[in-house]
Amino acid sequence: MAYHPKSDFLRVMTERGFLADCTDYQGLDEALIAGVVPAYIGYDATAKSLHVGHLMNIMVLRWFQKTGGKPITLMGGGTTKVGDPSFRSDERPLLDEAAIESNIEGMKQVFAKLITYGDGPTDALMLNNAEWLDGLNYLEFLRDIGRHFSVNRMLSFESVKSRLDREQSLSFLEFNYMILQAYDFLELNRRYGCLLQMGGSDQWGNIVNGIDLTRRVLENEIYGLTTPLLTTSDGRKMGKSQGGAVWLNGDMLSPYEFWQFWRNTTDADTGKFLKLFTELPVEECDRLGALEGSEINAAKVILANEVTALLHGADAAAAAEATAREVFEKGGAGDDLPTLELSTDELGDGISIVQLFVRSGLAGSGKEAKRLIAEGGARLNDTELSDAGLFITPDQLAEPLKLSAGKKRHALVKLA
């Protein structure tokens, strides 16, 4: 890019690798210099926690706030009520109002840790598009907004085209989704003076729609900026760990397991992730990412510590690291391992080892636990298990037991 940004925000975005595309790089740069710019990112309320895939965008908002912008986190309370039909697994009930509310509450926990909300000029706003979508009048909406959308053009969008090409049904509901999102941007501009929408590069089309709509209806010039779709260097989608999503809420994924996810980053991604997910100086990130061989493990520990500290606090990060050292370097057990606590009542006369693996989350089913034992991947206090029928009696639990599935996954079992 020939143009050199003058604003701190765009400079950071460019330096750290956040920038995929921008509708008007220079125009946005000048707007950012001229004053406090409100910018938003939208989030669907389909799950009760955000996952790692969302983290990059939240980091963008964090940088945006640090460099003098006003972030807006827009919860899709209204659009989720309609339901995003693109994930059409058979018996997924449409989310009701209560479920959406509780999902939004769950997500707020994460935002509050990374972004400062309040009433000050650069304090962030938490909004919900139900605020303007719930009360929409259908005829008015069609007349004022619908007339600006060309169906011919909408049909040319890749998201729509691929569905039609495969002769899959596309409901009118889903067809309207992009219009509602464009309308969000318009309302945010009208109500809050929002000048910028950011999002993953898959949102480019939707963002541009919002910009066009706002130009036509309000004659305001606003901007869009997208971040690259994050994949690991071997081309796989990022964000899975041990078969589950990497949630950002501590009650859905413990800080220790979150820490492990980052600790296990591929060599080639370490430098990139340091720049995207930590706030260490760029030069430091480059230096750490360039380490080779076993030395780069130190960089991965720093990465894990920094990201975990941002999200769960420095204490949680330190505890996770201490446990990791204890478990992997000394072969012991740390306090921070996932722990299954059993009451004397639950335990009764004892419990089978298979049940313990299932209850502790190391195996998804009894069958899986038995297979694990048969393959020699299951260990009790670091001794390989051979007998799937092993029964643990209460007095064996006087001291906490350490269960292991494979080399990396461990859990403690103790009496409550």
Add this chain to the structure above:
RNA sequence: GGUCGCGUAGCUCAAUGGGAGAGCGCCGGAUUGUAUAUCCGGGUGUUGCGGGUUCGAGUCCCGUCGCGACCGCCA
């Protein structure tokens, strides 16, 4: 509302009324550095659900749910 088609592993899909399978993913082991790559091992399943026919049903029949296509109603 009617007619037809589809529903099998996490995903994409196979399987004359006769042994539930493949690729990818996933899990374990070796090698290693708690990473990649490589090698070895593991099929991970309520065949949407409920009945029936049959010695035997993923397969045939009835019902039901979900998805889709076409037709009708409306325009």
